[in-house]
Amino acid sequence: MALQFDPEYAAAVEPLLPPLKEKEIILKLADCPDVKQQVHHVKASDGYIISVLALYKKDAPSGLGPAVLHFHGGGMILGSAELHAMPLAQLVSKTSVPIFSVNYRLAPEYKDTIPVEDAYTALLWLAQQDSVDSSRIAVYGESAGGALAAGVALMARDLGLQPPLAKQILIYPMLDDQNQISNDKMEPFAFWKTEDNVTAWTALLGDKAGDHDARVSPYSAPARAISLAGLPSTYLDVGGLDIFRGPFCGQLLSSNGASVLHIDRLADSANQDILVPRKWSISLDLKIPGCIHLLEILIQEADVLIGPYRPGVLERLGLSPAALLVPHPRLIILRITGSHRDDPYKDMASYDINDLVVSSVLRMLGARGEPPSPPANILDDYAGGSLAAFASVVLALIHPSSSGKGQLVEANMVGGASNIGTVPRLRTKEPVWMSKRGTNVLDGGCP
Template identity: 40%
Template sequence: MALAGIRVIELAGLAPAPFCGMLLADFGAKVIRVDRTKVSMAVDTQARGKQSVALNLKKPQGVVILKRLCLQSDVIIEPFRKGVMEKLGLGPEDLLKENPRLIYARLTGYGQSGSYAKSAGHDINYLAISGLLSMLGRSQEKPYAPLNLVADFAGGGLMCAFGIVLALLERTRSGKGQVIDASMVEGAAYVGSFMWKSQNIGLWNRARGENMLDGGAPFYETYRTLDGQHMAVGAIEPQFYQQLIQGLGLDPDDLPDQMSVSDWPELKKIFTEVFATKTLAEWSQIFDGTDACVTPVLSLDTVLTHPHNQERGSFLRDDRGELSPRPAPVLSRTPAGPSLSRDPLIGEHTRSVLMEYGFKSADIEQLLSDGIVECNEAKARL
């Protein structure tokens, strides 16, 4: 796999940092998640392929152990607010001084500088500050955050993983590590670069929800079917729009011009009425194999049954039967090899990881006795 041989220390966090770690693990990196002690259940639902070490960082000896792990690793992912790691003596200056090849990835909402650097926040806040939230939502309605995908995962975890891979690539030339300041605000804004760069071509010159790609256009919309499901329509180009009209059984001479914005509400009403006359299966049969850009809106439970997804193996099941997306993109020579085993228990690999990093058995037993580390091997075998 592409990242085989890369050691990553991921400090346990929520959403974006675990996703970043999972991306690296899927493509071959050895990712060790550092959990707190005295925690019964992990909140990381993206722990595929990771190992878990439980450390008590409230004790100096626990900090020493974490430092030792970092000094023998390639990457550290830390999701804390500005200043937390420095208070522990584990900031970039401390670690890079002893391990100049270390990639130190700092994944936060607002970044390492600026007036909000130490402020709490969530995806919706980062999306708001990025400027993107102002553009999301239906006409005459308040801004609407699309789950927590844009800032947490796209602008956060994915962009941080991209930064790590860039830093690893550059290290092959310089031999040096570096610090990655991954701000979810800036990551989200960067993902949305199209919004800024396309303003002068007329795509976003109307109010929110009244533009071509934000729900204003009848040919870029979702429609309810007879059986209460939905079809997605993206027939922008004239030749695709023509096939949409044909599939709907409408006469183009009876309809207003596709790009007559003032007629969009009426055209949307017509499409709504027509789509409601057939089931999702019936519409799928009509539009499959055409270039009308009309597709069924699949649920998380039905994506695996769609022929295209089946043929590509786009989704996989782990050994517990849970469904999740296959890692992307697909590499021809060094594809991802995602683990199909269950996620690790907190502290499940404490003993084996510490031994791998040079700790003696007697030292590990003493650390366990002193409450510096926790090991859940016995629980893992049940």
């Protein structure tokens, strides 16, 4: 007769089973016979012995070389370097760069800055190894490990580490103890839920977790750092479960407190702006000199002028950036274009699907065995164009506050779409990525 779990125990363990099932992905990774492992022991300042799992390429050339110091995830409360040995070995096999993964002390037994101090102790030890070029060390971590990597980078900066860190690689890092507001639409699909986040930070920080007024070290919760100046080159990789919302540049500006005046065409209902909340609107025929004069008066009261046209359209209306900046030297003029100003297609009309082709994004979209399938006009027009334009305006507005001078800012949709596709494109270079579209976690292979 088959044995059965106690009902109370079964009810308690049931929520833990799906995450354990996910570990099969790691277990199915191929072994790396060309990678050897070795455990080192490093003494902390309080006498505690920190174990460091080192992974080397067996045929790696001798002499000084780069190294990666890795910190595993697990919410600061669980996990180990050994659990990550297989995917780390894949990286070592692919790159020939040795990785040293740190078994730092875990909360709640060890709180506050103890885990990050263990991580920094391991960094100092690694910098002294004969085979390591101390000027070419990167810190790398995912989730809680990303927080430790960021904390170590802050600590290295503040303590004047020489030579400084070469890079920090933060993979969906757990940076902010004050991130405690749940998203009801996202929670059912999230692997790491808001309540998990609260549990983890409380284990590390106790009652200080989530308290804006509490004195929490930025080394423990890097989002509390006042300044990020002086940090090494950074690669930040985050995931997203929510769909893109409210992407139009003017709508983003108005939603963030800006006063936005939309210039509409006369009696052109087919092209009306549907993103109208918190916007002013006026209809003008810009082929009439009087309307141009009225627009020039309105621009004198503006901080930003958004021109969603190809180069040359504003100029033909007598509204060239050079002419506008004379009476209004602090004006920010945003030009949203299809291609970069130096691109051979710069003067051509821009269409969403064409831009996705040129940016190499379209080939990453679509179901297995099917032709590429663009997601309406979200990625290029709205995300690649409007979101990039919004960021450009926000950054450009900083300039007049210090220099007193405005400027022309250009946001091209091909470049914006290409930037959005950066992470999936880089993922295709990883050893675990399948070549066929629709067979990977990020392209529909794991819905």
